[in-house]
Amino acid sequence: MKLTEKLALKALHRVDPEVAHGLSIKALTSGMTPTPGPVTSARLECEIAGIALPNPVGLAAGFDKNAEALRPLSQAGFGFIEVGAATPRAQPGNPKPRLFRLSEDRAAINRFGFNNEGMEAIGARLSKRPKDAVIGLNLGANKDSDDRAADFARVLAHCGAHLDFATVNVSSPNTEKLRDLQGKAALSALLSGVIATRDGLQKRVPVFLKIAPDLDRAGIEDIAAVALETGIDAVIATNTTLSREGLQSAHRDEAGGLSGAPLFEKSTRVLAQLSELLDGRVPLVGVGGISDAQQAYAKICAGASAVQLYTAMVYQGLSLGSEIAQGLDQLLAKDGHESVAAAVGSKRGDWL
Numbered sequence: 001m002k003l004t005e006k007l008a009l010k011a012l013h014r015v016d017p018e019v020a021h022g023l024s025i026k027a028l029t030s031g032m033t034p035t036p037g038p039v040t041s042a043r044l045e046c047e048i049a050g051i052a053l054p055n056p057v058g059l060a061a062g063f064d065k066n067a068e069a070l071r072p073l074s075q076a077g078f079g080f081i082e083v084g085a086a087t088p089r090a091q092p093g094n095p096k097p098r099l100f101r102l103s104e105d106r107a108a109i110n111r112f113g114f115n116n117e118g119m120e121a122i123g124a125r126l127s128k129r130p131k132d133a134v135i136g137l138n139l140g141a142n143k144d145s146d147d148r149a150a151d152f153a154r155v156l157a158h159c160g161a162h163l164d165f166a167t168v169n170v171s172s173p174n175t176e177k178l179r180d181l182q183g184k185a186a187l188s189a190l191l192s193g194v195i196a197t198r199d200g201l202q203k204r205v206p207v208f209l210k211i212a213p214d215l216d217r218a219g220i221e222d223i224a225a226v227a228l229e230t231g232i233d234a235v236i237a238t239n240t241t242l243s244r245e246g247l248q249s250a251h252r253d254e255a256g257g258l259s260g261a262p263l264f265e266k267s268t269r270v271l272a273q274l275s276e277l278l279d280g281r282v283p284l285v286g287v288g289g290i291s292d293a294q295q296a297y298a299k300i301c302a303g304a305s306a307v308q309l310y311t312a313m314v315y316q317g318l319s320l321g322s323e324i325a326q327g328l329d330q331l332l333a334k335d336g337h338e339s340v341a342a343a344v345g346s347k348r349g350d351w352l
Helices: 003-012 017-029 070-074 119-126 148-162 178-182 184-199 217-230 261-278 293-302 312-316 320-334
Strands: 046-048 051-053 057-059 080-086 099-102 107-110 135-139 165-169 207-211 234-237 257-260 284-287 306-309
Touching: 003 017, 017 070, 017 099, 057 320, 070 080, 080 119, 080 165, 107 261, 119 135, 119 148, 135 148, 148 165, 148 184, 165 184, 178 184, 184 207, 184 217, 207 217, 217 261, 234 261, 257 261, 261 284, 261 293, 284 293, 293 306, 293 320, 306 320, 312 320
Parallel strands: 057 080, 057 306, 080 135, 135 165, 165 207, 207 234, 234 284, 284 306
Antiparallel strands: 046 051, 099 107, 107 257
16 A cells, blocks of 8 residues: 555544545545556456456445446456445435444444435446446345335346346345345245346346355355355355454444454355355355455455455555455465466365
């Protein structure tokens, strides 16, 4: 991280976290944030669900909720970008304050509640997206919807023409009863509806499923079974956690989903279990607590074909994505892997 980025982060940490986040988006869209361009190599080039990636390090959903900074983010060194979540209708989300820094824990708690400008505004921006980037959309449901399962399909139908992948998000803890849709029967029905909508599009859009880290073994087995039965293209493991174990920060008891460093081990163990159950039949994206190249590499070795990060950027800046990709290249070479694919699941047993 350069000195200018360190100073900018220090300044941002003096203001409300949600205000700081808004300022970071404005800095990106105004061209005030230096972007290194694509980071890639023969070793880093990889594929997930048929999508070619310049490197396996992605930006997780939540940073650019409304697809406002697609072009600068596409030049920030990430191999792929996920925006959203988008719901059919715009909604304000939960009352503020709803985002909290847990600096001592290198973590954050949010209870945003799918605040976004809605699929029409987001779809309009996606229609002008840079064509040389890999961009996906996190699909959400309106809080007051009469048919939340149908909401996911509606957003996909509206935005699908402009996407490289779409993620069904039933794992946010901040919309009441949303996680109930992770049950086997409800999830199968929901995904079948989304996939039927996808199959009706002119362009085939891979459908990913994002799950919670708070599932027990039976829940993880159900997810694996549903993934195989419905034919989804990948599973993202995992979203934020409701656990507060071991936290030190003053905001540790705030309601919402916890992300960042404390989530690393828990999310990686869920990832490894899914990897064992799916055995390569459905690829995985590893998310949760990644803050350096070693942790990104650990997720890959536990079974992930690609990884995503977000919260660590609050403490280490936007340059973290490119730094992790470059470091990952070196770690793969050190272990004698000529490709990302060669390392996937190679140390899964360490997490089981």
